[in-house]
Amino acid sequence: MSKEAQILNGRSSGIVPMKEKLSYAFAQMPGTFYGGVMGVIQSFYFAWMGLASTYLTIALIVYAIWNVVNDPIFGNKIGNTRHYNKKRGEVQRYIPYIKFGAPLFSLCFALVFFPPDAWRGQISNFGIQFWLFTWYLVTQIAYDTLFTLVLCAYVALLPQMTLNQREREKIQLFGTAFQLPAIIIGFIVPVAFLANPTSESIAIFQVLVVIIAIFGIFPYLILSKYVREHSEHIPEKKTPLFKSIKLAFKNPSFRVYVIYDGVSVLFLNLVMVSLPFLTWVLEPMEGFNMIIFWIGPILCLIIGVIIILKIAKKFSTKASISFYLGALSIGDFFSFFAGFSGNWILVSIGLSIFMLGFPGEFIQHNPMRADTIDYDSR
Known part of the structure; x- marks a missing residue:
């Protein structure tokens, strides 16, 4: 051939x-x-x-x-x-x-x-x-x-x-x-x-x-x-603009996606915007302490990729999304309240939990969109 x-x-x-x-x-x-x-x-x-x-x-x-x-x-x-x-x-x-x-x-x-x-x-x-x-x-x-x-x-x-x-x-x-x-x-x-x-x-x-x-x-x-x-x-x-909007909101898959997208983007932006300020004001955060602060989040970032892919393969994309949104929300709130304590160790723990879910936004978002597009075009 x-x-x-x-x-x-x-x-x-x-x-x-x-x-x-x-x-x-x-x-x-x-x-x-x-x-x-x-x-x-x-x-x-x-x-x-x-x-x-x-x-x-x-x-x-x-x-x-x-x-x-x-x-x-x-x-x-x-x-x-x-x-x-x-x-x-x-x-x-x-x-x-x-x-x-x-x-x-x-x-x-x-x-x-x-x-x-x-x-x-x-x-x-x-x-x-x-x-x-x-x-x-x-x-x-x-x-x-x-x-x-x-x-x-x-x-x-x-x-x-x-x-x-x-x-x-x-x-x-x-x-x-x-x-x-x-x-x-x-x-x-x-x-x-x-x-x-x-x-x-x-x-x-x-x-x-x-x-x-x-x-x-x-x-x-x-x-x-x-x-x-x-x-x-x-x-x-x-398809005209307003007809497209009307058809989109009639699609239950699209409505679920909009909620998912809004929540995930909110959690990501909250942490990313606040993180430079947190690392700026937390004491003591110099020298070796700074290295220790980042060990947990970086390791959890890599581990998170493996876990998210494993869950998607063994169970489903939806199960993977549920895991990483849960990690994002728990880590987000933990980091936020830990910041008031001024304790950089607690903030590092919260950020580590957050980083378990952080890669999911980049790994699973596109398949979620693709499924929504498929459903919309039926």
Whole structure:
């Protein structure tokens, strides 16, 4: 049998070529990197740049509203896209957003952490505070918009690559291998450089942001080159925005997913935002004590990956999600109340519990979305 015939036969059975699996899995790294670093954006602007809490709160409210509004708008736009790729001879609706959006996505990510240094510490200067607030808000909105365009297209691409659940699990397993270093780096780097920040630590942090942003472009470009869309899975008719919203909320799977997504993101953001402040004010947290503080959370991060994958394999994705959401919630509340005691050992224990569930958000979120998309398209 010729190579071309083997590929066609594989596609008819839902088998995805290894090149496509690895390309898709590799592209999980940028979003994981960016998400980890962006989790501490408030500590950068509040603790380092000196943005007043009032402006920070206003920006967060405006950003939250935009975050809710832009998802259905751009999600519907992506779903209704019909781009004919002459070179491949296929109709595409996701890959164009990934390919052309990746450079802008990385640029917007980097710009968030590069407000003019002259604006730092100008707490009593209303003019400077206004422009710092504007930079914080505009760059976040730009980042979130590109995040929606690129990541929504990326996530929606997996169900279209194959309807074979085993193949999806294999792709996700490869993705986990790429995600693990991204999770660790995306978690440790911002905390290490933004806890009790100095001019030197911020300079190093900004260099790392640029490196991560440049690196983040290439996985998406590799994906756009090697992963194929299946035109036969694309509906002929486009769906209007309000009809899409109505149909989505009629879908019980979607309603459950929205609740799950909101809870998991809330717990993640609460810990990631507060962690630099916790490590900053806890005493004593210098030298060897700092190393001991991080041993438990880092070990639990690695152990958490193994446990989550084992539960998913032995029981189900839902059981795995239940485990990691439980670990996130228990660890979150434990760390929060331990912080009031000022005891860094208790905070480390709470953070260790949290880290048992932390990888689950990155490992199981995409399969959960894929199942929701499958249910919605029936």
